[in-house]
Amino acid sequence: MRASRLVNLLLLLQDRGRMTARQLADELEVSVRTVYRDVEALGAAGIPLYGEAGHAGGYRLVDGYRTRLTGLTGDEAQAAFLAALPGAAAELGLGEALATAQLKLRAALPAGLREQAGRIQERFLLDAPGWYGDADSTPHLVAVAGAVWTGRAVVIRYRRWRAPEEIERRVEPYGLVLKAGRWYLVAGGATGIRTYRVDQIIGYRELEEEFEVPDGFVLAEYWNGYLADFRARLHTGEALVRLTADGARRLGVEPGEVRVPIESVEHAHGEFLRLGAEVEVLEPVELRERIAATVQALAARYLPPAGTRNDP
Template sequence: MQLLLLLQAGGGATASELARELEVSVRTVYRDVEALSAAGVPVYSEPGRGGGVRLIDGYRTRLTGLTSDEADAVLLAGLPGAAADLGLGTVLATAQLKMLAALPPELRGRATRIAERVHIDMPGWFQRPDEAPALATVADALWHDRRLAITYRRRDRTVHRTLDPLGLVMKAGTWYLIARDDADIRSYRASRIATAVPTGESFTRPAAFDLAEHWRTAAEEFARSMLRVSAQCRISTDHLSLLRLMNDPAAVREALASTGTPDADGWADITVPAESYEVLAHALLPLGEHIEVLSPPELRATMTATAAAVLARYRGPTAP
């Protein structure tokens, strides 16, 4: 069934490609192709360059091979809120109805219980989703490879851009548009797009563009770019795990990577990055006596003054 659905979705592939995708041998692929053919599925193999395993054009199978767990997973894969944001709420509902109709009766009842038992709420606590009034227009241009003229609100001004929309990413309930601006591919927060107007022009997507890989790389670069300052410190290596109290994964990774060789007392030099010295002071204070700031002097002075103020507070008269 997995082989059949792969062929149906992809239009065909070589036996080697199918074997790699299914994590089986090429011999197993050919054996399964023979089994499908014997079962009446119009599948065939073409030898030579440009050949492969294919289905006769127009063939479609009903989803009678789904297990109950697979049916549950398919219904969970769609996020109704995200689909609605993109103007696809009705389309998603219709697609799910069609999928339910294709399921065998013994699975249909179980699958319909998913919506009654699982609800996905993407934004974090105490956060309201960004309003993005131009999102549906952006999504429509994305589906049809249409160029967009947008006005975009930056912190200090509004700018005008003509973009080729390449993808949309939802991160913690916030939508981001990934688009090409001339030769550069950039990220734009959808809620800051004040207006979006199709120009009437089409564009050709870059053939090698991979949205998921681009986002992963861009997110890592953004996280590193926020680490504008750093402090030279000494830390007790028995308490390195306390660095995770910083709640900044990029900073923690860089700090741990910089850890030097421990001395006889179990202390090591370390470089701890952060967005600012103010942020860094608040991040290091919870580590208490297990870390010492060596430089810069102003951060060391801040740590000293804060520790003295805490001590004075607790040495003062007890409140009635």
């Protein structure tokens, strides 16, 4: 643990130049006293660094010195590809590895590129989850990710929406996908390649069996095909509606009478009610009648009974 901290201290000084003991302590999450001891250890090991007293003082490396300890470990290399998603790296148990990988990468860059990389991190942020969705509980995510890395088969107990609601399957984890703040496992098995929501995995057991991902399988291509199939199955019907200019803008179509795809009458009922008076459903009749019934029920609830209004 201390060896890793010494390397990180050295890389911090190489990346940022002069730093005070307090700044180093905050970055490394240790005490100032520990920083003093670490600096002494680096000096004893022949690292050319020195300290300057005073308000503008601190520790720095001798000009021109650069460490060659910038090789990435396996975990750090995996984490580096998740640099745009620090939250995802943390969920996969790679948060610390990501921080160390980024530090090593910055230390290996020329000064100009280091400054540019710093500005990117300061000015751009990717926040993947949606506004109103609570974070899913994914207790088996780290274990599943480990099986993906090592290529080991697993047995999962899975909760699904149709009967039987709980199933147990032996699967071969091919990859993980983070979509709108939710993790999905893509895995092969006796029923072919399937997609599983990680938060619906309620039991997990790793096997000793190793597997090989099939030749030609590309996770991104599979996922794109999965999404296309999902959308095709999602919108199985259509509705004829009359839209105002504002309603058309909100749906991303032209004003007037248009046909729009719908998932089901039940789902379209809720979606069109969101538009209020900006939409009139013409077809199908079942959807139009259901919306009319809802509007009448709302009017009965919110409007006072006839003869009791305080009209001027």
